[in-house]
Amino acid sequence: MPKIIYKDHQGNSKTIEVESGLSVMEGAIQKEIPGIDADCGGSMACATCHVYVNDKWFDKIPKAEDAEIDMIDMTFEPKKNSRLSCQIIVNDDLDGLEVTTPEKQT
Amino acid sequence: MKKTDAIIIGAGPVGLFAVHQLGIKGLKVVVIDNLNKAGGQCIELYPDKPIYDIPAVPECTGEQLTSRLLEQIKPFKTEIFLNERVDEVYQEKDNWIVKTNNKNQFIAPNIIIAGGVGSFEPRKISLKEAEKLEGKSVFYSVQNKEKLRNKKIAIFGGGDSALDWALELSKHSTITLIHRRNEFRGAQHTLSKIKDLEKEGKVSIKTPCQIQSLDNEKELKSITIKFDDGKTEKIQTDVMLGFFGLIMKLGPIAEWGLNMDKKTIEVNSKNFETNKKGIFAVGDICSYPGKLRLILSGFHEVALASVECFKRARPNEKYKFEFTTSSKTIHNRLGKK
Numbered sequence: 001m002p003k004i005i006y007k008d009h010q011g012n013s014k015t016i017e018v019e020s021g022l023s024v025m026e027g028a029i030q031k032e033i034p035g036i037d038a039d040c041g042g043s044m045a046c047a048t049c050h051v052y053v054n055d056k057w058f059d060k061i062p063k064a065e066d067a068e069i070d071m072i073d074m075t076f077e078p079k080k081n082s083r084l085s086c087q088i089i090v091n092d093d094l095d096g097l098e099v100t101t102p103e104k105q106t
Numbered sequence: 107m108k109k110t111d112a113i114i115i116g117a118g119p120v121g122l123f124a125v126h127q128l129g130i131k132g133l134k135v136v137v138i139d140n141l142n143k144a145g146g147q148c149i150e151l152y153p154d155k156p157i158y159d160i161p162a163v164p165e166c167t168g169e170q171l172t173s174r175l176l177e178q179i180k181p182f183k184t185e186i187f188l189n190e191r192v193d194e195v196y197q198e199k200d201n202w203i204v205k206t207n208n209k210n211q212f213i214a215p216n217i218i219i220a221g222g223v224g225s226f227e228p229r230k231i232s233l234k235e236a237e238k239l240e241g242k243s244v245f246y247s248v249q250n251k252e253k254l255r256n257k258k259i260a261i262f263g264g265g266d267s268a269l270d271w272a273l274e275l276s277k278h279s280t281i282t283l284i285h286r287r288n289e290f291r292g293a294q295h296t297l298s299k300i301k302d303l304e305k306e307g308k309v310s311i312k313t314p315c316q317i318q319s320l321d322n323e324k325e326l327k328s329i330t331i332k333f334d335d336g337k338t339e340k341i342q343t344d345v346m347l348g349f350f351g352l353i354m355k356l357g358p359i360a361e362w363g364l365n366m367d368k369k370t371i372e373v374n375s376k377n378f379e380t381n382k383k384g385i386f387a388v389g390d391i392c393s394y395p396g397k398l399r400l401i402l403s404g405f406h407e408v409a410l411a412s413v414e415c416f417k418r419a420r421p422n423e424k425y426k427f428e429f430t431t432s433s434k435t436i437h438n439r440l441g442k443k
Contacts, residue, residue: 039223039354039369041390041399045151046223046354070291073264074229074351077316078286080334106229106353 002095006033006051009103018090024099025049025086035101042086044068048105049085050075054098061088061097076104110134111419112216113204115192118146120389120404121220122175127412129182130428130436133419136212137184138204140191140225145172147222147390148401150352161402171401181441191225195362195385200418202384216415218408219371219380219387224356231262231348235320243326244346251275258342260284260329262317263349266292271347272300272309281309282341284331288313312339320346359391367393377414378407384418386411 001017004027018027028036028049040046044067053061058081064072065087072082085099112128114121117139128135143149148157148168156165166174187210194205195217204212228246230236236244248254248271255278261268264285269292272283283300290297303309318332321340329343356369365372365381370393373379378386378394388411389404397403416425430436437443 040147040151043152045147047351048353066291069287069289070265073286073291074353076229076232104232106355 002090002092002097004090004094005096005098006035007098007100008035009101020091022090023086024051024088024090024097025084027090028085033101035105036085037105038086044071044084044086047071047074047084050078050105051083051085051099051101052079052081053083053088054100055081057094057097061094076102076106107203107211107213108136110136110212110214112218112415113138113202113212113214114218114220115139115204116146116220116222116389116391117141117144117186117188118220118222118389119148119171119175119401120408121146121218122172122179123405124218124220124388124408124412125179125182125184126175127409128415129179129184130430130439131412131416132435132439133412133416135182135184137186138190138192138206138212139186139188140227142189144176144186144188145169148172150226157401159400159402181439191357193358197382200384215384215418217385218411218415219359219385219391220389220404220408221359221387221391223354223369223390224359225354226352227355227357228348229350229353231317231350233317233320236346239320239326239346243344244320244348246348246350248275248347254279254345257344258282259345259347260341260343261347261349263351264290264292265349265351266296267349268292268347269296269300271349273303276300276303276308282312282343283309284312284315284317286314286316312341315339376410378411379414386415
């Protein structure tokens with residue numbers, strides 16, 4: 001199973017196995033990773049599962065659609081490597097993916 | 107204090123359908139919602155997005171679903187209190203008393219919490235100085251545009267609210283429109299009008315950049331913005347408007363003594379009552395084994411909750427299950443003869 005590394009804004013990291021086909025958000029929610037709220041449940045409507053994707057990985061994940069980019073406008077401290085974790089679907093190629101949760105979601 | 111049979115908190119699809127389910131049973135209700143219009147997440151988060159899983163409705167948008175529900179509950183002439191948030195809930199014998207932030211008070215044997223993921227509130231700028239100046243020179247909505255005449259106004263955001271207000275307020279004020287990226291997601295025809303105003307020198311557009319600091323603590327004089335390339339710029343500003351969309355906050359619900367599971371309220375799946383007799387939770391905000399966060403599940407939940415509400419509101423009457431197709435009583439309540 002692909003391993004996903006979740007770091008918090010202070011640098012603490014947790015590595016968990018996330019089943020292929022689940023989103024990075026769902027993986028976090030199942031294992032109660034703090035820092036990802038996902039209020040809307042993954043319908044790309046709330047921007048509370050915002051993460052920064054490690055630069056090394058950013059280009060390896062499918063690009064965000066317009067609706068996601070629009071939604072990222074609503075996040076707390078968006079950056080160039082901002083993504084909504086509900087839109088990153090885990091597969092074997094993403095084994096080792098590293099994301100950092102922002103200081104807060106709202 | 108207004109007396110009623112049930113107080114519904116939240117005017118989303120499930121809260122609106124609660125009016126129907128209680129209404130056909132002859133119960134009078136009031137609805138309270140923090141937004142300025144009914145529809146909840148449907149209207150606030152995805153008014154234009156199609157929904158495909160409402161039974162017998164192959165496709166409809168959040169806005170259409172809301173207007174159809176409003177149409178469906180019209181016969182009950184229910185009062186919906188908008189722009190109001192329920193702050194306090196307390197018990198008085200077999201009744202519950204609800205107080206809102208507008209000082210309205212209601213009393214009823216039943217409360218149905220159809221609160222979605224909490225109340226919608228504007229997303230705010232996280233700078234401490236912005237917090238101190240909120241309501242004085244930092245705003246997240248425009249209450250009175252007359253007060254914003256002849257000012258230097260910095261507007262943040264890339265959606266329709268930011269663009270619409272930039273256009274409107276540019277009639278009497280100097281506007282700086284600031285957004286974190288070059289693309290604006292608001293209506294493109296509004297944007298082209300603003301770009302014309304930019305050429306005339308009435309509006310200046312700053313992208314891609316974000317707020318770095320507010321330069322005076324007691325009274326806003328200027329702000330500093332930081333561009334993506336690291337450059338900063340100071341902008342003379344009297345008033346700052348932020349339109350970063352809305353977030354959902356559980357708010358005071360967490361303090362009503364209900365059994366909670368993270369941000370949801372635990373209910374039994376027989377009648378969706380919480381640990382407090384007479385307080386029900388339905389829709390996205392409730393949790394029970396197997397819960398699905400679907401609108402259709404919310405409809406089911408509130409249908410069952412309404413039966414228990416009836417029993418509490420009419421303890422001396424026997425509850426009689428009836429079909430809308432055949433019940434004369436229901437037809438009368440719906441105004442059908």
